[in-house]
Amino acid sequence: xxxxxxxxxxxxxxxxxxxxxxxxxxxxxxxxxxxxxxxxxxxxxxxxxxxxxxxxxxxxxxxxxxxxxxxxxxxxxxxxxxxxxxxxxxxxxxxxxxxxxxxxxxxxxxxxxxxxxxxxxxxxxxxxxxxxxxxxxxxxxxxxxxxxxxxxxxxxxxxxxxxxxxxxxxxxxxxxxxxxxxxxxxxxxxxxxxxxxxxxxxxxxxxxxxx
Amino acid sequence: xxxxxxxxxxxxxxxxxxxxxxxxxxxxxxxxxxxxxxxxxxxxxxxxxxxxxxxxxxxxxxxxxxxxxxxxxxxxxxxxxxxxxxxxxxxxxxxxxxxxxxxxxxxxxxxxxxx
Numbered sequence: 001x002x003x004x005x006x007x008x009x010x011x012x013x014x015x016x017x018x019x020x021x022x023x024x025x026x027x028x029x030x031x032x033x034x035x036x037x038x039x040x041x042x043x044x045x046x047x048x049x050x051x052x053x054x055x056x057x058x059x060x061x062x063x064x065x066x067x068x069x070x071x072x073x074x075x076x077x078x079x080x081x082x083x084x085x086x087x088x089x090x091x092x093x094x095x096x097x098x099x100x101x102x103x104x105x106x107x108x109x110x111x112x113x114x115x116x117x118x119x120x121x122x123x124x125x126x127x128x129x130x131x132x133x134x135x136x137x138x139x140x141x142x143x144x145x146x147x148x149x150x151x152x153x154x155x156x157x158x159x160x161x162x163x164x165x166x167x168x169x170x171x172x173x174x175x176x177x178x179x180x181x182x183x184x185x186x187x188x189x190x191x192x193x194x195x196x197x198x199x200x201x202x203x204x205x206x207x208x209x210x211x
Numbered sequence: 212x213x214x215x216x217x218x219x220x221x222x223x224x225x226x227x228x229x230x231x232x233x234x235x236x237x238x239x240x241x242x243x244x245x246x247x248x249x250x251x252x253x254x255x256x257x258x259x260x261x262x263x264x265x266x267x268x269x270x271x272x273x274x275x276x277x278x279x280x281x282x283x284x285x286x287x288x289x290x291x292x293x294x295x296x297x298x299x300x301x302x303x304x305x306x307x308x309x310x311x312x313x314x315x316x317x318x319x320x321x322x323x324x325x326x
Contacts, residue, residue: 090262091262091276092262092265092276092277092278092279092307093265093269093275093276093277093278093307094266094269094271094275094276095271095275095276095307096271110271113269113271114271117266117267117269118266120262120263120266121263121266121267124259124260124262124263125263127259142314142315144315144316144317145315146258146278146279146280146281149258149281149282150255150258150259150262153254153255153258154255154256154258154259156255157254157255157256182317
């Protein structure tokens, strides 16, 4: 079983050249509070009129992966049908005391921390079932985090298409250029998922990258 | 003398160890409060597995997770992409309550170790 999985990871990209899928399964990944759910909601609102979940300022608001199937995106006559998976924020540490700063009671903070650890595991497990990834980074933060390096490395190892989304460009200290220079081997699209800034460029890039 | 123990693991030793043994050794050392330095780092798949194992062991009191410091992997040739195993570069792993990243660039990592 392990050998089959290893072979699929290593040579799967060759099969994909010949057998193109009708529908791509795209995971939205990134660290907590990068704007993954806001982006998922923006995509769904634009193309289905619906939303996937509620974003929040408290980290690890999304603690279960959420799937929406059959989202059809049309750009410049090109059509792309995707399943979107909004994943919990990836992290290497989860301290319940961090949640206390947001006014949560200790019991609630501990419960949230426990669920967050389960969410991280679920997000990692999803990596084996995807056809591409939108990696959302907060353009106001340092992009060289371990979470970003690990996701980029895993996408490269699996030969899966990756699109980096430099989010929150509406904020004054945002620097998409810093993200571009950190990961020059991958396309970077600067957007504000919240305000919808440059979102059409993202759809165009998605159609090119995942279509 | 008081201080934080650092385990520096050579490339030769890492190459001989199966993935799970390597990850178990890292996590056990970090949970004991040690800092582990890997000469060649981990593969991306091992990094993801390490995060997964860490999440399973967080107890929300004594162990809140790990801090990992590694450089992004270098670009590789076509042949090594096709047949080679992808290895990371020098990596430092420690308990999240002791090791803190100050600054990370493509070739420089600055970190703080708390005694």
